[in-house]
Amino acid sequence: MSTSPSLIDYRTALTAPGARGPVIASLFGRLPIAMVGLALMLYVQRETGSFAAAGLVSAGELIGVACGSVAQGRVMDRVGPTVPLYVMSAVFAVFVTAAVAVIEMHAPVALMTALAFGVGISEPMVGPASRALWNALLPPGPVRDAAYSYEAISLEVFFILGPGLAGLLVAMPWAGTGLVAGAACLVAGSVGFASTRAARRQRPTAAAGGSLLGAIASPGMRTVAVAALGFGVLIGFIEVGVPAAAVAAGQPAAGGLLLSLLSVSSVAVGLLYGVRPWPRPMHLRLPALLFGFALLITLLAVPSDLWGLCLALLVVGSLITPQSTAHSVAIEIAAPRGTATEAFGWVVTSVTLGSAVGQSVSGQLVELSGPPVAFLVASGLGVLLALVLWLRRRTLIPASSRSDVHLAGV
Template sequence: MSPSTALADYRAALTAPGALVPALASALARLPIAMTTLAVLLYVQRTTGSYAVAAVVSAGTLAGESLGAVAQGRWMDRTGPMRPLLLTAALYAVAATGLVLAIEADAAVPLLVGAAAVSGLVRPAMPGASRALWARLVPAGPRRDAAYSYEAISLETFFILGPALAAFLVTAPWPGTALAVAVAGMVTGTTVFALSRPVRTQAPSEGGPSIGVLGALAGRGMRTVAIASLGFGLVIGAVEVGVNAVATEQGSPTLGGVLLSAWSVASVVAGIAYSLRPWPRPLHLRMPFLLAAFALCVAAMALVGPLASLPVLVVAMLAAGALITPQVTAHSLGVEATASAGTATEAFGWIVTAAVLGISAGQVAAGVAVDVAGAASSFLVGGVAGAVVAAVLWVRRGTLAPARQLVEA
C-alpha cells in the first residue's frame, strides 16, 4: 500500500456506503467525552466550594471509564455493538441522573465519588466502537488509514471544543447545565449510532470471544501498543498539570487553557500533514520515535522560568502538540495489526484505558514535582517518563514488526 494518505482517501472513507450516519452520530456522542470531566469538576466545585472535592469526584469518572472501556469492548466483540451500546446509553442516563441528584443533595464525598465512578463505568465506549466499525466500512489500505486518522483528528478537535463549551455552559444559572448537555449528547449520539444500519447489521467479531483474563492483551504486540498508549498518557498528564501551574506562576491562570487549546490546534493541523507523508514508515519504528520526540519536546518546556522566557514554553509546546495526533493514529494502526481475531473493540478499549491510566499517573507525579521543585519540573517528569517508555518500545519493537505491512510501500 502507499506509505502516505492522500486527502482523497479521507473523502473516500467518509463517503463510503453506510458511513455518513454512524460518522455523524459518533461525532455527536464523542464531543461530550472531553466535556464530561470538566463539567463534573466545575459543577461539584460550584456546589461544594471545594476544588479538592471536585478533583476527587472528577477522578472517579476517569476510574470508572478505565474499567468500563475494556469490559464494554469485550462485550461488543462477543455479541456485536448494537445491544451493548443501547443498554449502556440507558444505564448512563440513569447513572448520570443519580450523580446530579447526589451533587444537588450535597451528599458525602464517598457517595459522590461512587456515583461518579458508576457513571464512568457505564458511559458508552464510543471511541472503540467507532474505530472498530471502520474495519467493516472501508477496505484495508490508505482509506482505512485515513479513517483512523480522521478518528484521531476529530477526537482531538472535540478536546478543543468540549472543554470550552463546558466552561461556557457552567456559567448558566444552573451549574449542572454543562453536564446535562454532555449527557444528552452522549445518549442521543450513541443511540443513533447503535441503530444505524451498519451497526445494526454488524455481527459478533470473527474468531469467537476473548479467552482469559487478559483477553486482547494476550498478544505481545498488543501489549506493546498498550504500553505506547500508557507512555503517551504519562506525558499528556504531566503537561496538563505543568501548563496550568506555569500559568498560575505567571499570574495569568487563564493562560493555561489558551496554551492547551493551542497545542490541540497544532495537533489537528500537524496530524493531517503528517498523514500525507508519515515518517518513519514502518510502524515498529514509528511508535518509539514519535514518543521519544514527544518526550524531548516536553522536556524542553522545562526551560521556561529561570533559564528562559515564556516564548520558549510556547514554541516547545506547539512542537510537542504536533506529535499528538500522529501517535493516536499509530496506536489505531497498531491495534489493527496486532489484535487477535474477535477482539478489535476490546483492544481499542485497552488503548483508551492505558491512556487514561497514564494521564492520571502523569498528573499525580507532576503535581508532586510542582509542590517540591516548582512548575517547570513537571515537564521534566513528563519528558523523562516518556523517554523511558520510548526506550521500552524500542526494545519491544520486534513484537510490532508484522505491522510494517500496514505502512510500508
C-alpha cells in the same frame, strides 16, 4: 506494509455507502469524551477549592472509563454495538445525575470519587464501535487506513477541543453546566450511532483462539497499550498543569482555552503525518513519537507568563495526533482477528489509565511545588516509557518481516 493514505482516500472513506450516518452520529458521541472528565474536575475544583480533590475525582472517572471500555468492546465484538450502546447510555445518564447531586451537596470526596467511577465505567464507547465499523464498510487497503487515521484525528481533536469547551462552560453561572451538556451530547451521539443501519447490521467476526485475555494476549497489543499509557500519562499532567498555571497567573477561566491551543498544531500536523508518517516502520514509530513528545513537554516549564505558555502549547501539540493515529493503525498489526472493538478499547483503557495517573500525580505536584515541576516530572516519565517501547519494538514487527529486520540489525 500498507501504503500510506492520500487526501483522496480520506474523502473516499467518509463518503462510502453506509458511512455518513455513523460518521455524523459518532462526532456528537465523541465530542464530549475529554469534556466530561475535565468538566467534572473543574466542577469539583470550583465547589471544593482544591485541585488535589478535583484530581482524585477526575482520576476516578478515568479509571472507570478504563474498566468499562474493554468490557464494552468485548461485548460489542460478540453481539454488535447497538444493544450495548443503548443500555450504557441509560446507565450513564443515571450516574451523571447522581454525581451532580452529591457535588452540589458537598458530599465527602470519597463519595464523589465513587460516583465518578460509575460515570466513567458506564460511559458509552462510541469510539471503539465506530473504528470497528470500518472493517465492515471498507476493504483492506489505503482507504481503510485513511478511515482509521480519520478516527484517530477526530478523536484527538475532541480530546483537545473538549477541555476548551469545558473551560468555557465551567465559567457559566452554574459550574456544572459543562458536565451536564457534555453528558447529554454523549448520550445523543451514542443513541444516534446505535440506531444507524450500518451499526444495526454489524455482525461479529469469529475470533482466532480462545484466550480469556482477549486482544491483550497478543504481545504486540501489549506494546501498543504501553504506548497509549505513556501518551495518556503525559496528557494527564498537561491537563492539570496548564489550568493550574492559569490559576497561578490570576486567569482561572483561561485554563480550558489554553488547552484547546494544542488542537491547532495537532490537527495540522496530524493530517500531514497521516500522509507521510515517520519513522515509517510501526515498531520504530511508537517509541520515537513518545520520546519526542516527552522532550517537547519540557518547554511548558519554561514560560513565565501565559503568552509564553500559549506558544509552548502550540509546539507541544504537534505530536499529539500523530501518536493517536499511530496507536489506531498499530492495532491492524497487533490485534488478533475478531477483536477489533476490544483492541481499540484497550487503547482507550491505556490512555485513560495513564491520564488518571498523570492527573492525580500532577495534582499533588502542583499543590506542593507548582506547574513547572509537574511538567518536568512528566517529561522524565515519558522518556522512561519511550525506552520501554524501544525494548519491546520487535513485538510490532510482522512475522514475515522479522528475519529481514534481524539481518538489518534493528
